[in-house]
Amino acid sequence: MPPVTIRGKALIAGVYEHPGRDLPDRTLPQIHAEVAAGALADAGLTLADVDAYYSAGDAPGFGALSMAEYLGLDLTYIDDTETGGSAYLVHVQHAAAAIAAGQVKVALITLAGKPRTGGAGPGGSARFSSAPEASFENQFGMSVPGGYALAAARHMHEFGTTSEQLAEVKVAASTHAQHNPHAFLRDVVTVEEVVSSPVISDPLHRLDCCVITDGGGALVLVSEAVAASLDRHCTPVLGTGTSIKHTSGGRIDLTHTGATRSGPLAFAEAGVTPADIDYVSIYDSFTITVVITLEDLGFCGKGDGGRFVSDGALQAPGGVLPFNTDGGGLCNNHPANRGGMTKVVEAVRQLRGEANAAVQVPDCELALAHGTGGSLATRMGSATLVLGRSL
Amino acid sequence: MSEPGQFGLPVPPPNPNLETQRFWDATAEGRLELPRCDSCGHVVWYPRQRCDRCGSTSLTWFEASGRGTVYSCTVTRRIPGSWRKAAPFVLAYVELDEGPRLVTNIVGCDPETVHIGQAVQAVFDPTPDGPALLRFTPA
Numbered sequence: 001m002p003p004v005t006i007r008g009k010a011l012i013a014g015v016y017e018h019p020g021r022d023l024p025d026r027t028l029p030q031i032h033a034e035v036a037a038g039a040l041a042d043a044g045l046t047l048a049d050v051d052a053y054y055s056a057g058d059a060p061g062f063g064a065l066s067m068a069e070y071l072g073l074d075l076t077y078i079d080d081t082e083t084g085g086s087a088y089l090v091h092v093q094h095a096a097a098a099i100a101a102g103q104v105k106v107a108l109i110t111l112a113g114k115p116r117t118g119g120a121g122p123g124g125s126a127r128f129s130s131a132p133e134a135s136f137e138n139q140f141g142m143s144v145p146g147g148y149a150l151a152a153a154r155h156m157h158e159f160g161t162t163s164e165q166l167a168e169v170k171v172a173a174s175t176h177a178q179h180n181p182h183a184f185l186r187d188v189v190t191v192e193e194v195v196s197s198p199v200i201s202d203p204l205h206r207l208d209c210c211v212i213t214d215g216g217g218a219l220v221l222v223s224e225a226v227a228a229s230l231d232r233h234c235t236p237v238l239g240t241g242t243s244i245k246h247t248s249g250g251r252i253d254l255t256h257t258g259a260t261r262s263g264p265l266a267f268a269e270a271g272v273t274p275a276d277i278d279y280v281s282i283y284d285s286f287t288i289t290v291v292i293t294l295e296d297l298g299f300c301g302k303g304d305g306g307r308f309v310s311d312g313a314l315q316a317p318g319g320v321l322p323f324n325t326d327g328g329g330l331c332n333n334h335p336a337n338r339g340g341m342t343k344v345v346e347a348v349r350q351l352r353g354e355a356n357a358a359v360q361v362p363d364c365e366l367a368l369a370h371g372t373g374g375s376l377a378t379r380m381g382s383a384t385l386v387l388g389r390s391l
Numbered sequence: 392m393s394e395p396g397q398f399g400l401p402v403p404p405p406n407p408n409l410e411t412q413r414f415w416d417a418t419a420e421g422r423l424e425l426p427r428c429d430s431c432g433h434v435v436w437y438p439r440q441r442c443d444r445c446g447s448t449s450l451t452w453f454e455a456s457g458r459g460t461v462y463s464c465t466v467t468r469r470i471p472g473s474w475r476k477a478a479p480f481v482l483a484y485v486e487l488d489e490g491p492r493l494v495t496n497i498v499g500c501d502p503e504t505v506h507i508g509q510a511v512q513a514v515f516d517p518t519p520d521g522p523a524l525l526r527f528t529p530a
């Protein structure tokens with residue numbers, strides 16, 4: 001029997017990124033509803049067409065169940081998988097598998113949050129205070145930047161990575177964001193400006209950190225039969241990979257992420273290699289996140305990420321590996337403190353030729369989107385997607 | 392937030408449970424006790440009544456050396472909330488001589504001098520409830 005594959009069986013028909021970055025006048029469910037409507041309209045479908053719904057820890061109450069009721073969805077499939085900011089890429093994998101199995105025809109995935117104007121979302125501190133690790137990690141002033149700073153410091157120690165190299169990631173993102181009218185930060189910055197911005201937690205500066213924005217996004221995946229009935233050019237899902245990495249009884253390894261496994265799984269299913277990829281959306285909660293992820297996905301050797309991102313390698317359209325052409329989480333948008341959704345949205349824009357003109361990668365045939373959820377290299381969910389312009 | 396502890400850092404009380412009470416009781420007496428798997432010898436962190444490596448639920452507590460080295464460290468200079476006044480402080484992973492790497496603070500020294508590879512020794516920072524937090528100071 002040939003190996004079972006979901007390659008090409010599901011297609012992304014609709015994508016939507018909320019244009020707002022400050023949304024004090026909307027409730028969380030309202031934002032979920034707005035992005036759902038946006039992605040369905042993009043696909044040429046309606047809420048009545050949806051038979052499968054996916055949400056993660058940003059959805060309030062019972063999560064997907066509560067939101068299905070709020071939206072008025074009529075479902076025969078539901079999935080609440082929560083891996084933090086990467087969850088929406090895991091949802092794409094799960095939706096593609098369900099579509100390939102004939103269980104789902106139209107899958108809707110939504111994300112919404114208001115960390116700027118509404119405080120922490122439903123996945124906040126109350127949920128985590130009951131975790132078995134809580135009393136052993138929460139008593140020491142751990143913060144999100146602090147956790148990533150520990151990974152960055154170890155990477156610098158082992159491989160000689162420098163703050164200037166990390167800054168190159170922010171510089172590339174800012175270069176792209178200047179062309180995005182919706183970007184939260186649109187000013188182009190220099191390496192010097194990044195490394196002279198205030199230190200949050202050594203060695204990470206303020207400009208090594210992503211933005212905090214309200215907003216959200218949504219995706220619609222469909223079967224081949226549904227895709228054939230739409231006017232929209234649909235984006236086939238060619239490969240998917242998920243990997244969970246945790247603290248392994250205290251044997252923490254701060255310089256590797258779950259991408260070492262999710263990446264090869266996605267490449268193998270798609271039948272491609274890193275060298276074939278024209279554009280990448282790489283989760284960029286911090287600059288160090290990008291450097292380590294590029295290594296782990298095989299775009300450069302382990303420890304060479306700092307050198308790889310230097311000299312404009314990530315800058316579109318002419319760099320060796322154009323990345324995050326919307327400006328990414330570092331400059332454009334990091335809705336609900338979860339950057340996975342926008343990574344998929346921008347990859348689809350590139351494959352459709354709908355990126356902002358100045359950063360559109362010519363002849364973009366193959367794109368990769370990667371999500372990093374949880375905390376880098378410690379307790380995390382990694383997810384990789386390979387998407388194509390066509391099969 | 393209650394008053395800072397002896398090293399000037401917050402001392403938020405932990406929440407001991409059926410699996411971790413022994414660990415916290417030992418800290419109150421200034422000892423570091425860890426669970427070791429009776430089947431495969433794995434020393435498990437965070438403490439639990441289960442070996443994550445082989446699945447055994449038979450583990451025995453033993454007194455660890457309290458010695459370790461800094462695996463990674465950062466001086467946190469800006470942080471919101473209850474830790475704001477404690478900054479700058481050193482957040483670190485320490486690798487115990489017994490194997491596990493754990494989240495902690497390096498205290499009792501100039502934060503700017505702490506570095507990866509540095510030898511450190513456990514110190515117990517009492518919380519108002521009795522159990523003490525496991526922190527480290529240069530050896």
Ligand SMILES: [Zn+2]
Binds near residue numbers: 431432445446
């Ligand atoms: Zn064992």
